[in-house]
Amino acid sequence: MSDRHTHGPGQDSHGHHHDHAHPHAHPHGHAHPSPGLRHRLTHLLTPHSHETADKLDPALESSARGLRALWVSLGVLGATALAQAVVVALSGSVALLGDTVHNAADALTAVPLGIAFVLGRRAATRRFTYGYGRAEDLAGLAIVLTIAASAAFAAWAAVGRLLDPRPVEHLPAVAVAALVGFVGNEWVARYRIRVGREIGSAALVADGLHARTDGFTSLAVLLGAGGAALGWQLADPLVGLAITAAITLVLRDAAREVFRRVMDAVDPALVDRAERAVRAVPGVREVGELRLRWIGHRLRAELAVVVDGEVSVREAHAIAVEAEHALLHAVPRLTAALVHADPAPVPGETDPHLALAHHLTA
Structure with missing residues (x-):
């Protein structure tokens, strides 16, 4: 299942910056605050939207x-x-x-x-x-x-x-x-x-x-x-x-x-935490490849999630956004996540990724 969406660059009420445009993936540049009492109170008292807001990155x-x-x-x-x-x-x-x-x-x-x-x-x-x-x-x-x-x-x-x-x-x-x-x-x-x-x-x-x-x-x-x-x-x-x-x-x-x-090393416990957070998202059947990397003192994530192949593009997109949202709360200093939604395989169906197999290296 692929989905496409495009948002103008902006930040939601929690400083989550968005710049999306890709047929399969969802690159979300998020500036996520460090967890603390002030952020938790803000999260409870502020509507969680994805509109532009004047927040310090x-x-x-x-x-x-x-x-x-x-x-x-x-x-x-x-x-x-x-x-x-x-x-x-x-x-x-x-x-x-x-x-x-x-x-x-x-x-x-x-x-x-x-x-x-x-x-x-x-x-x-x-x-x-x-x-x-x-x-x-x-x-x-x-x-x-x-x-x-x-x-x-x-x-x-x-x-x-x-x-x-x-x-x-x-x-x-x-x-x-x-x-x-x-x-x-x-x-x-x-x-x-x-x-x-x-x-x-x-x-x-x-x-x-x-x-x-x-x-x-x-x-x-x-x-x-x-x-x-x-x-x-x-x-x-x-x-x-x-x-x-x-x-x-x-x-x-x-x-x-x-x-x-x-060498892009991260704490394996951080990867485990990210996987647990995404698996808990409703609609996510499985977590595929998950990668985290540091760029300076900021983290980026790339992952694939398996969703029901019968859901609509909008529904798959909503699941991907929720997976991204879960990552932002679970992984400290994560500022960007790219989430790819794959349809759950059905018997007799050809793997849609076979066309890419000859490009992969051992």
Whole structure:
């Protein structure tokens, strides 16, 4: 059963944007708000129509939150790195130098990620038909490379000091700088990770993990200062090597997170939730192929549903819209769904998709 419908671009009373026109499928660009008390009350008190309404697009709102998190953390980490750099110049601590470089690199990763958030807010074009959300994934790759570069620099500085040991001066100042680094980084890490998970940004979460590692490396600097105060001259470069190892661990986690996003990986539990929601829709006999993918910090869905082959085009369309509606409520951060309605097979009927078989690849 195929159905065709065309709506002018608009939003319903819940910010669901529609732009439909396809013989079989139903591409619905939806900006669906994050679930919360305000949204549930609005859903109960507002008639659920599909007419144009002046509502703030939650996808744009999430980009704005991401930008705000970046600039706030940039300011905090920039001030932290500057304070530490002054102490590095006075003390000559390579452990603190490695921590300072890592903090500065972490602050600077806000630049490509900020550019990605700005690009992601641009409308789709005839060339970039899915929009510019993938810029966020490219920024994630830049963050991973930055973490790798900071690890290499920290290792180089630590090995150099092992080969040419020097005393660390102004140890109390080094200890204070290390504490400042820990507090600043942990605050930024919590902020970035929380906002990144709320808006679905893997790159921002990776950046938060990067900041968290900086916090723990700052504590390692504190241990190095304590060792140097006790007369152990090699404590500072050895802590520098420990910092390198810690950076390498966060590099692994961040790279895995970004790699999965680039490869369109999603949580399998999210797919199960989507299938359950669609199967519960009246008129849906079965759910066929279901695909979810991230584009930046927004999700898109494509699926086929099996309906009674005797229903009218309008009835099949209504079932598809209701399936889409169920998805929007079941899947957080879903902003678009394309639903294809297939007629239930009957004995002796030729599969209507056979004409496409020779186009499919194994």
